[in-house]
Amino acid sequence: MTESLIDKIDSYAKNDGDKVAYHYMGQENTYKQLKDYSDALAEHIDAMGLPINQPIIVFGGKSFDMIAAFIGVIKSGHSYIPVDVNSPKQRLIMINSIAKPVAVIAVSDLPTKMTGVPVISQSELEQIFLERVTYKMTHKIHDDQIFYIIFTSGTTGVPKGVQISYNNLQSFVDWMVGDEFKLPANLQMLQQPAYSFDLSVMSLYPTLYQGGTLHVLSKKTTDNFIVLFTALRSLPMNVWVSTPSFVDICLLESTFDQQHYPQLTHFLFCGEELTHQTAASLKKRFPAAHIFNTYGPTESTVAITQIEITQAVLDHYDRLPIGYMKPEMHAKVVDDEGKTVIDGAKGELVIYGTSVSQGYINNPEKNAQAFYKINGQNAYRTGDITSMDANGLLKYFGRKDFQIKLNGFRIELEDVSGIISKEEHIKQAVVVPKYNSQHTVSMLIAYIVPEANDFKTDLELTAAIKKNLSKMMMKYMIPQKLVYRKNLPLSTNGKIDIKAVINEVNSQ
8 A cells, every 4th residue: 555544535535526435324425525524623633732642532323424533533643432322321431431532522412421531522523524724644643553443342341442553454455455355446335334343444444545435324224124125225335344144134135136236246244254054145146246254353453364255165165264364464273272283173263463453452451361472463362263274264163262243243241241240130140142053143142040029020020121231231232032040050160150051042
């Protein structure tokens, strides 16, 4: 990449300013607007006199202003922390406490008052975006400086902020727009997940770097099937990016096929396992399309492997491989003692190279557990059980610990169990996954020892618990099913035997 990411995005404003960068809810915004808005915000941030190279929280949804805020923050020499508008206020408070940002930008109204940190309110931001300035970028984020920080869930209810540098992101974008994916020259990309989920980066920066258009779906749209399919049919997208779970929903619609979406030539999947069943159904509907399976933890900048799922791959594998490592990245599969296993044997995947994060923000304990150096490069213990053949092809077999993926969201079961156990009607709880025949998680189930209560039925108790949980945690973390017990099984060391509960749930 000879031209920096931000300079390249800005160049479209100068050379083709009316080109549409963002299409959302029937509204289109251009590259000129993106530059004008981000320049004005960068100048305003500079004038605030904040400590340089420190993070800024950007709170909001899927609007164009959110993207303009990201780029304005980067131009001013700060990393951004995206926090989704649907997050519980406690999560925002916790992220603020952990990351210690130097400012908060409220693209949407904040759910709680932020103390001890300057806030640019929604109304102030709207006024800033109306200003027209001549901004000179002299201190934008570059090289190994942190570009964005995405918070995942963490054990014991404490989220971890993954720091992704400019160089991490640059390497990813180079790969995405290079020869391996052969994306269309005029990128018209679907943008479906929230910006607090790193899968969003797969569409966001490759599209803007290429001067393409992002076609953005709101959560309100994706939550309503009728509205969703009406919206999809109206979008001139040629590249699809989503979790496999989202395309599973779309495959329920009989008109989701090549005949009705002739311009859709590429499907890119990440965030969770792509099952053979999903890929085969999609290939049948879109026989001429290129379908790519990719893999990568948030700690490795979105994705680091790829394989095109051709008919030959479908015929050869019952469980699809996750692909080959991207350039400048390396992998080894190790046993419990950290020794590399033989080709084709199972073990924990360790990755190292240009895409690996510098670690979690302000979390030395977790950094010591997960990150280290190999040949002077950042390395990360993924916790994923894989195998790698002599040609470098990786296969995935699940998690080493109790971390799972549900609808593309990474969830740590101990995290969810810890939060649920604090609910007033619950004495003790453990949350476990229910797997389907395709080896993916179909739902979360909570085994609960309830407190004494006056509810007439378990149904009433469940309704009360779920109502409270909706205020305590993200919707995707709330178990779909609650099972009540007088006690929970214990392991030999006196702890709740999570594996025993998992076995019980998945033997039914």
